[in-house]
Amino acid sequence: MHSDTALAPPPIVPARTAGILAVSGLAKSVPAGRQLFSGLDLAVAPGEVVAIVGESGVGKSTLLNILAGLDEADRGEVRIEGAAIGPLDEAGRTRLRRERIGFVFQAFHILPYLTLAQNVALPLALVSADQPRIEARALAMLEAVGLGDRGASYARDLSGGELQRVAIARALVHEPALILADEPTGNLDPETAGRVLDLFAREVRSGDAAAVIVTHSRATAAIADRVLVLTAGGLRPADA
Numbered sequence: 001m002h003s004d005t006a007l008a009p010p011p012i013v014p015a016r017t018a019g020i021l022a023v024s025g026l027a028k029s030v031p032a033g034r035q036l037f038s039g040l041d042l043a044v045a046p047g048e049v050v051a052i053v054g055e056s057g058v059g060k061s062t063l064l065n066i067l068a069g070l071d072e073a074d075r076g077e078v079r080i081e082g083a084a085i086g087p088l089d090e091a092g093r094t095r096l097r098r099e100r101i102g103f104v105f106q107a108f109h110i111l112p113y114l115t116l117a118q119n120v121a122l123p124l125a126l127v128s129a130d131q132p133r134i135e136a137r138a139l140a141m142l143e144a145v146g147l148g149d150r151g152a153s154y155a156r157d158l159s160g161g162e163l164q165r166v167a168i169a170r171a172l173v174h175e176p177a178l179i180l181a182d183e184p185t186g187n188l189d190p191e192t193a194g195r196v197l198d199l200f201a202r203e204v205r206s207g208d209a210a211a212v213i214v215t216h217s218r219a220t221a222a223i224a225d226r227v228l229v230l231t232a233g234g235l236r237p238a239d240a
């Protein structure tokens with residue numbers, strides 16, 4: 001896994017900018033031509049957790065995918081730590097995601113042929129060759145989500161809620177600058193969700209990272225510094 005490290009370009013270690021995420025004038029329509037949103041602006045500072053809520057089908061998951069460079073906007077700009085992602089080619093976007101972004105997908109995407117410990121370690125193993133640190137950090141993250149004794153298990157042996165916690169541990173393990181999470185507590189009971197959300201907030205704030213969480217859950221929105229509603233006209237404060 002590390003054999004190509006010597007040939008790889010140096011890791012992206014940008015200077016901390018005033019904003020981790022800066023989005024301006026974003027517009028997106030779906031292939032049938034229906035406009036999901038336009039004129040969308042968003043700025044997220046280090047240490048800040050932003051929750052995005054909105055009706056089903058309004059485009060929340062699509063927005064997260066655009067922020068991660070997994071989907072293209074029709075118009076507008078996304079900057080992560082000051083760098084625009086639009087001009088990056090696929091390799092550049094992959095590298096940006098690997099080194100600076102942690103993504104909790106709605107469908108988890110836990111790899112079935114790796115143990116849970118290996119799944120959690122993977123994002124860190126892609127950017128570091130320090131095996132003892134990788135293993136220690138992966139175990140610490142599994143413990144933090146209450147699965148410290150399940151590192152040797154495989155995805156097939158876990159419940160939906162346990163898989164969700166593995167996905168969260170994996171998204172945080174490499175201390176990304178930007179954490180994007182799609183319904184990260186949708187499969188968790190309130191007590192487990194609370195514990196996981198505490199971890200989430202702690203990792204973001206202690207690492208000066210930024211998080212954008214899409215959620216329908218009031219408890220999840222409650223840990224955010226700001227709650228924004230996605231509408232066809234962009235994002236607006238939830239209480240406006």
Ligand SMILES: Nc1ncnc2c1ncn2[C@@H]1O[C@H](COP(=O)(O)OP(=O)(O)OP(=O)(O)O)[C@@H](O)[C@H]1O
Pocket residue numbers: 030031032036054055056057058059060061062063
């Ligand atoms: N590739 C695509 N082709 C056609 N329609 C699409 C495509 N991708 C997304 N859509 C449509 O765009 C809309 C927004 O989808 P998205 O999953 O972003 O919504 P959401 O706000 O996250 O919804 P939910 O809260 O139900 O998860 C939906 O109506 C969806 O069917």
